[in-house]
């Protein structure tokens with residue numbers, strides 16, 4: 001048992017922290033209030049290698065381990081949830097799926113552009129009529145001599161309208177349910193493939209969330225990702241990794257809210273003393289700090305096990321479930337500690353509060369995580 | 382051109398410094414250590430010199446305990462080619478002259494054309510080491526530089542420092558020592574590839590015997606550190622602006638004796 005980070009992991013964390021504090025925190029409120037996609041930040045993320053963090057150098061990546069990646073996403077989320085989600089969806093979902101299931105030719109074709117940040121990635125399974133019950137999707141891919149024709153609509157897709165490369169899941173054999181779903185890689189500009197509407201969201205206003213419309217999109221066999229009908233099995237593996245990054249995002253948002261609260265509790269005076277001198281505030285801060293630490297440890301442990309090549313379905317679900325619920329609790333209390341100001345946009349805590357809610361929904365709701373965990377415990381599958 | 386950068390590892394700027402159980406040192410538990418920000422300007426400038434000239438070597442040098450390797454590693458991650466770590470117990474709590482003697486010995490071994498360092502380290506704020514090193518080597522030194530340009534033939538450098546409302550420009554022969562002021566450049570963040578590559582770069586460790594420097598006790602002896610008394614809370618002077626200003630002036634004159 002060794003809880004120490006390596007020198008390299010500490011350096012990654014320090015660099016991500018300095019970047020987040022120096023480049024993201026000062027502009028995060030501006031982008032979020034304008035509902036603007038932060039291209040200037042994303043370009044810098046690409047230059048620093050954050051958009052290819054976990055992929056081997058032969059595909060243009062930095063070759064970080066999952067533990068470093070978790071530290072990186074956490075540090076970014078401390079400053080801004082939107083950018084953390086952009087990074088997480090790009091790396092863990094889109095690039096992650098191509099790396100997991102792609103042929104050597106597919107990896108070479110797509111990963112270097114994604115890793116260098118020349119192209120952002122999106123990943124679509126959710127549809128207007130199906131989310132938790134993902135295999136009930138309606139998008140179809142009909143095979144013919146030349147390849148496949150795709151039709152359907154994907155909903156709530158992170159980076160949907162800004163991505164150059166997208167992985168989408170479609171039904172290739174309706175009779176086989178989840179075992180009849182396949183994954184495809186599409187590029188922006190393919191005839192019939194376009195982003196649909198974006199959403200007016202509660203939070204994450206600087207993250208792009210859009211529909212993807214597939215209207216008779218012709219794809220070649222080279223764009224089939226993984227085995228025919230094997231897309232859903234791969235999806236579950238991709239989500240095992242993705243959930244760790246959502247857990248890290250929740251930990252970061254919670255830590256950011258706690259940091260702001262500690263500063264505020266030192267500075268705000270009531271009844272002749274800093275509010276941090278009241279036991280009521282102290283109790284809250286102590287509890288929040290402790291729960292964040294527990295969430296962080298679960299998240300790092302899931303990442304560590306992934307680095308060991310172990311199955312992490314249970315661990316990543318536990319980390320995501322716990323961290324996202326801790327995130328909600330911490331940000332709620334952070335607003336409380338800020339009193340009336342916490343309810344305003346003068347302080348970052350209301351933004352973190354709105355942003356972290358997504359962590360209880362995206363990549364499987366908390367109810368679905370409980371289902372996954374229970375099934376593992378009860379050995380139901 | 383070989384450029385050597387002297388860096389010091391210091392507590393993070395956000396650290397709430399406390400006097401330790403030994404009153405001659407600060408409590409170091411829980412401190413995050415960083416490369417002193419002025420030294421980062423120096424590292425950045427060295428990297429730019431190498432990039433501009435298309436060739437050369439940047440060597441980061443630091444003295445201190447084992448943890449100092451981490452500061453050197455982050456210089457390597459930024460792009461320095463290799464590093465030298467002087468691991469000498471005599472450097473613990475050493476005065477600036479001792480530190481400068483040790484660093485000057487490293488410089489003599491390495492024989493660079495240029496030495497860069499920060500105008501001061503942000504922990505002790507002595508600002509003496511750069512000048513002392515230059516003095517020991519008999520090299521010219523220009524402190525607090527805001528810009529520099531090395532002549533194409535590598536024989537001289539023109540460097541500027543800000544003085545009250547103006548820029549003072551100097552020509553210096555190389556080798557020389559330059560100390561960096563804020564504004565010299567904007568240090569880069571290490572890239573993730575830089576971080577991953579840094580572990581393959583060399584950090585040469587030098588012990589007490591390797592430099593032939595006689596360290597015969599500090600000439601500046603630190604007696605003790607004293608915590609500042611807590612700053613009294615601010616005071617708000619209420620009332621109409623006209624009366625409030627009159628009261629403020631009175632307080633500044635009679636109580637604070639500031640005017």
Ligand SMILES: Cc1cc2nc3c(=O)[nH]c(=O)nc-3n(C[C@H](O)[C@H](O)[C@H](O)COP(=O)(O)OP(=O)(O)OC[C@H]3O[C@@H](n4cnc5c(N)ncnc54)[C@H](O)[C@@H]3O)c2cc1C
Nearest residue numbers: 123124125126130131132156157158361362363364365367
């Ligand atoms: C900002 C944002 C970004 C997103 N990014 C992406 C993306 O990049 N790619 C992508 O594919 N999707 C993305 N999504 C979609 C997200 O994954 C889904 O919203 C999520 O999986 C839930 O699906 P749903 O919205 O259809 O809710 P539903 O599945 O309709 O769920 C509604 C409620 O019913 C509950 N429920 C459903 N089934 C059960 C059950 N069996 N037992 C108990 N309770 C149940 C749910 O927990 C939830 O509380 C994103 C969503 C948002 C909001």
Ligand SMILES: Cc1cc2nc3c(=O)[nH]c(=O)nc-3n(C[C@H](O)[C@H](O)[C@H](O)COP(=O)(O)OP(=O)(O)OC[C@H]3O[C@@H](n4cnc5c(N)ncnc54)[C@H](O)[C@@H]3O)c2cc1C
Nearest residue numbers: 268269270271275278279280281336337338339340341343
């Ligand atoms: C939308 C909105 C509408 C409002 N409308 C009105 C209005 O119409 N009229 C009006 O007068 N005000 C109004 N308010 C102000 C509101 O009543 C105050 O925000 C509230 O009383 C808290 O005061 P505060 O914001 O100064 O927080 P603070 O008093 O600074 O409190 C900060 C934190 O310290 C805690 N704290 C303070 N003292 C102690 C203690 N002794 N022990 C333990 N914990 C302590 C608080 O519980 C809180 O968590 C409004 C506020 C908002 C956000």
